[in-house]
Amino acid sequence: MxxxxxxxxxxxxxxxxxxxxxxxxxxxxxxxxxxxxxxxxxxxxxxxxxxxxxxxxxxxxxxxxxxxxxxxxxxxRGVFDDYQRLIGASRGLDGVSASVPFEHSQIDSTTIRYSLFSQIHRAISLEQCISVRYRSMTNPDGHERIIRPHALIQAGPRWHVRAFCAKAQGFRDFNLGRISAVSSSEQVDLLGGEHDVAWHEMVSIRLVPHRGLSAAQAVMVREEYMSGTAARVFTVRASMAKYLIQSFRAAVDPERETTPEHLLMVANLEDLPEGAVW
The missing domain is CATH 1.10.10 (Arc Repressor Mutant, subunit A)
Structure with a gap:
């Protein structure tokens, strides 16, 4: 920055x-x-x-x-937006001078406490394991997870931490808004970020107009999203592919995910590794 x-x-x-x-x-x-x-x-x-x-x-x-x-x-104010703006992670439009009314809808909806975030940040910096109390849809009261975090992720309105999870025995994304407690852990044998294959692997995602659109509608969508070209291609980390697809509301199953709710579809689904989509 x-x-x-x-x-x-x-x-x-x-x-x-x-x-x-x-x-x-x-x-x-x-x-x-x-x-x-x-x-x-x-x-x-x-x-x-x-x-x-x-x-x-x-x-x-x-x-x-x-x-x-x-x-x-x-x-x-002690709110996460302060930190985002300081490090440049916020995508606010405060610096835009458009000479006309100008607004945006990019809203960060993750509630994050600095007392927890600073401990996670420290664990990433020092490559340490931590114990977190994590809530999920199947366990809304929360349960303990021993993780070794290695990166922070902003995906739309949410923030996640990428970490190896002792319980899952694999790398997972944990929603920061669902972490209610953080403490140190004596465990030291969890894999670090250098072993996160999906994090280091780069994949290309090819978005095209949904096949359910009419010819005229497809032309309009190409002009809107692709500058008139046949497709829009993004290269992202394999672990981030699902977030990009979700942000465009691109269909991965066009027979089930139909228009007009979905204007785009993933054209190269077979090229994406397992776990790249939900």
Missing amino acids: PRRSSAPKERFEAIEILLLWEGRVSRSRLLDLFDVHATLASRDIASYRSQYPEACEPEMASKSYIASWGLRPQLT
């Missing part, structure tokens, strides 16, 4: 956001985000600590400052 210039107030807010959501802050992390001199970044952290002495404490080994257990939002 390109670094940006900033005002002191924005950098103070960034320090708090990093402490809340990543569990730590350092000079190098601020320099990742802001186009300022290293000396100024150090001065900002020192000033923040002087003003909020209970917010964090130094960790000499990592040359960073670790969030205190009692840390609470003082300068920011």
Whole structure:
């Protein structure tokens, strides 16, 4: 993400956001985000600590400052959108100048608590296993899962963590909004992200107009989605294929998933690996 210039107030807010959501802050992390001199970044952290002495404490080994257990939002709202905007994950249109009314419907509906997210973020950074209490449609009260997370995923309005699951003995996506508790785990023998074949394998998804459309409708859909060409091809991680297909509401079974609810279909379903679609 390109670094940006900033005002002191924005950098103070960034320090708090990093402490809340990543569990730590350092000079190098601020320099990742802001186009300022290293000396100024150090001065900002020192000033923040002087003003909020209970917010964090130094960790000499990592040359960073670790969030205190009692840390609470003082300068920011303490919501996930703050963190998204800071790291550039938010796709908001605040910077758009269209000279006419301009709005969008990209809404993040995942409820995420910084106290949980920072522990997951730390586990990914340190390649550690954690215990999570995870809720699902079959078990809405939640049950314990021992996982080793290795990546975060934004898929439409939801956020997930990609992890190896001890119970499933495989890599799975866990909805962050369904994780109600996180704690450390002594287990150390779970596979890391380097063994996640579906994560590292890249696949091509070919979307075409649904075969149930009339000739005129198909031409319209091609112009709308494909600039008039015969198909739209995306190359994504195999584990992310299902999210892309869902975002376009593309049919994988055109006999059952019919028009007009589905305007597109996957043309190369047989080329996709097992598990690439729901």
